[in-house]
Amino acid sequence: MRGLAIAASLLLAGCASAPAEMATTPPPPAPPPAEAAKPPVALQYLYGSPEAAVAVRATNARIADYGVWRIKERPKDSVVLAPGATMDAPAFEPCGDKPFAAVFDADETLIWNLGPMRYFAQEGTSFDPKVWDQWEKTGAGKAVAMPGTVEMVSKLRAAGIAVIANTNRSAANAKGSEDTLRAAGLGDFKHGETLFLMGDDAGGSSKDGRRATIASKYCVIILGGDQLGDFSQQFNVKDLPAAQRMALATSATALWDKGWFLFPNPVYGPWEKLGWDDAFPSDKNWEPK
Amino acid sequence: MRGLAIAASLLLAGCASAPAEMATTPPPPAPPPAEAAKPPVALQYLYGSPEAAVAVRATNARIADYGVWRIKERPKDSVVLAPGATMDAPAFEPCGDKPFAAVFDADETLIWNLGPMRYFAQEGTSFDPKVWDQWEKTGAGKAVAMPGTVEMVSKLRAAGIAVIANTNRSAANAKGSEDTLRAAGLGDFKHGETLFLMGDDAGGSSKDGRRATIASKYCVIILGGDQLGDFSQQFNVKDLPAAQRMALATSATALWDKGWFLFPNPVYGPWEKLGWDDAFPSDKNWEPK
Numbered sequence: 001m002r003g004l005a006i007a008a009s010l011l012l013a014g015c016a017s018a019p020a021e022m023a024t025t026p027p028p029p030a031p032p033p034a035e036a037a038k039p040p041v042a043l044q045y046l047y048g049s050p051e052a053a054v055a056v057r058a059t060n061a062r063i064a065d066y067g068v069w070r071i072k073e074r075p076k077d078s079v080v081l082a083p084g085a086t087m088d089a090p091a092f093e094p095c096g097d098k099p100f101a102a103v104f105d106a107d108e109t110l111i112w113n114l115g116p117m118r119y120f121a122q123e124g125t126s127f128d129p130k131v132w133d134q135w136e137k138t139g140a141g142k143a144v145a146m147p148g149t150v151e152m153v154s155k156l157r158a159a160g161i162a163v164i165a166n167t168n169r170s171a172a173n174a175k176g177s178e179d180t181l182r183a184a185g186l187g188d189f190k191h192g193e194t195l196f197l198m199g200d201d202a203g204g205s206s207k208d209g210r211r212a213t214i215a216s217k218y219c220v221i222i223l224g225g226d227q228l229g230d231f232s233q234q235f236n237v238k239d240l241p242a243a244q245r246m247a248l249a250t251s252a253t254a255l256w257d258k259g260w261f262l263f264p265n266p267v268y269g270p271w272e273k274l275g276w277d278d279a280f281p282s283d284k285n286w287e288p289k
Numbered sequence: 290m291r292g293l294a295i296a297a298s299l300l301l302a303g304c305a306s307a308p309a310e311m312a313t314t315p316p317p318p319a320p321p322p323a324e325a326a327k328p329p330v331a332l333q334y335l336y337g338s339p340e341a342a343v344a345v346r347a348t349n350a351r352i353a354d355y356g357v358w359r360i361k362e363r364p365k366d367s368v369v370l371a372p373g374a375t376m377d378a379p380a381f382e383p384c385g386d387k388p389f390a391a392v393f394d395a396d397e398t399l400i401w402n403l404g405p406m407r408y409f410a411q412e413g414t415s416f417d418p419k420v421w422d423q424w425e426k427t428g429a430g431k432a433v434a435m436p437g438t439v440e441m442v443s444k445l446r447a448a449g450i451a452v453i454a455n456t457n458r459s460a461a462n463a464k465g466s467e468d469t470l471r472a473a474g475l476g477d478f479k480h481g482e483t484l485f486l487m488g489d490d491a492g493g494s495s496k497d498g499r500r501a502t503i504a505s506k507y508c509v510i511i512l513g514g515d516q517l518g519d520f521s522q523q524f525n526v527k528d529l530p531a532a533q534r535m536a537l538a539t540s541a542t543a544l545w546d547k548g549w550f551l552f553p554n555p556v557y558g559p560w561e562k563l564g565w566d567d568a569f570p571s572d573k574n575w576e577p578k
Contacts, residue, residue, distance in 0.1 A: 115575025286404025
C-alpha cells in the first residue's frame, strides 16, 4: 500500500514538490497476495469502520449547516485565497454579488474509490497510473458517495448554493468522472461549469488556478477536501512541518470548520514521505526493558 | 501492525464481544524489520501528517467552544446514557445541580502513545500486553498531548468544568498513567477522582459502569473518545454494521459534535476484524481490463 499511496497522493493531491524525490525511490517489494487475509488497517478504518462513518457524516452535517447559515448574510469575501496571499498575510477573492458556491475535491471527499482501492490492496501492487486512468473512464457505479454526502449536497443545492468539484482527475476523462459522480447519487456535475479537472489550465496538479477561475464566477463560501492542497497550493511544500505550521497558523485556524472543511483520509496523501523520525520525534523513543 | 491493532483495540477499547473470536486467530507473520523503511500509512497519517493535526486540533476547538457555550444554561441531563437506555430509546443520567464535567478516553484521545506505537511497528511485533503494561508504568514523558489538547483542557478547566479521564489502562498502574498525563502537559488527574481505570469496578473493559459512577457525581456535558465504546458499551457488538446503524441513528446524530466528540484513530480499533467483503461491498468490486 505504501507505493500505492505515494503515487496516488501525487496524482490526486497534486503535491507539486514531491515527484522528483519520489520518482527515484523504488517501491517496496509487494507482499504476496496470500498474506493479505484482511485489508490494511487504514483501509479497514476509512472504508469499513463505524467510527469513520460517524466522523465523515458529522463533517458533512457541519458543512450543510454552515452553508445554510452562511448565506443568510452575504459575505464580503470568498474563502478562496487571492493570488499570492499566504497564511501570514491572508487575502481573499471578493464575493461581489456573485452566486454562492461550495467547492469540493472529488476523491475521498465526495466519493470513496472502493473499486481500485480494493484492487490495488488485494493485488499487493503499487498504484498504477494506467489502471487509475481506466478507473476514471469506467468506474461509474463502483464508487460510492461518502456517508452523508448525498444529503449534504442536496441541502446546499436546495439552499441555492452551487456544488462544484475541483479534482485532479484528468480533463481527458471528463465524461467518466461525470458518470461516476452521477452514479454515486450526487447528481449532475458538468465539465467546465461545475466540474474542474487537471488539464483545464496550465497549472498541472495545482488547484489554485482552477479555484481562481471558480471564484471569478462564484462567491465560494465552502472548500472541502481530504488534503491541504484542496485549500491552497501553498501547503504543498516539501517541508511538511512547515506546511503544518501554516495550516495551524491563526489565520488558517479561523477557517477550519468555518469555510474550510477537512475529511479524514489515512489511505493516501503527501504525508507518505514521512520517515520514522518524522512521524515519531526521537525524544519520544521508548522500549521495554 | 494488524496483530498490534487487534490486540490494542481489545485492551484499549474494551470490545467485549470480540476476544473469543480474536483469541483463536493466529497473528499474521510479522514482516522482517528491514522492510519497514517507513512507518505504515495509518501511523504516518495519524502521528505525522498536517492533515491529522488540523483535524484533531479542530475537534479540540469544537469541544472547548461547546463546553463554554453549554454551561451558560444548566442542561437537564448529562450526555451519559442511563442504564439500559439504547439509541432507539435514549434516556440520560440527570444533571441535577451537580458540578460540570467533561469525560475523555486517554489513549489516542488526550495523548498519542508515540513510544510503544513506534516500538511495535518498528519491531514488526504484534501488540504485547506485557510490553503495554510496562508502558503504562514507565511511559511518562514519552507520550504527547495531541494537537490542541492542552489548550482544550485548560479552557474547560478555566470555565469550571472538571476534566476527567475514563480509560482501559489498568488500575494497578494508576500512578504511571497519572504521571504520563501530567508529563504530557495535561495537568493533574487523580485516580478515583478524575481518573477512572479498568479494575475500578467489576465491569472489566466496559466503561459504562465507570461512566455511571462519574455521572452520579457530575453533570457530564462532554464525552470524547476515538472509539464508539467511549460513548456507550452498546456499540461494542460483534456485528459492526449493527453498531454503525446505532451510531448513525437519529438519536446518536443529535449528539455527535453536540456533547459526543470523536477523534480520528486509524491505527487500532474494533473494526480490525473487518475482512475484504466487510470493508468493500462485493458489488463495488472492479478491476482493469
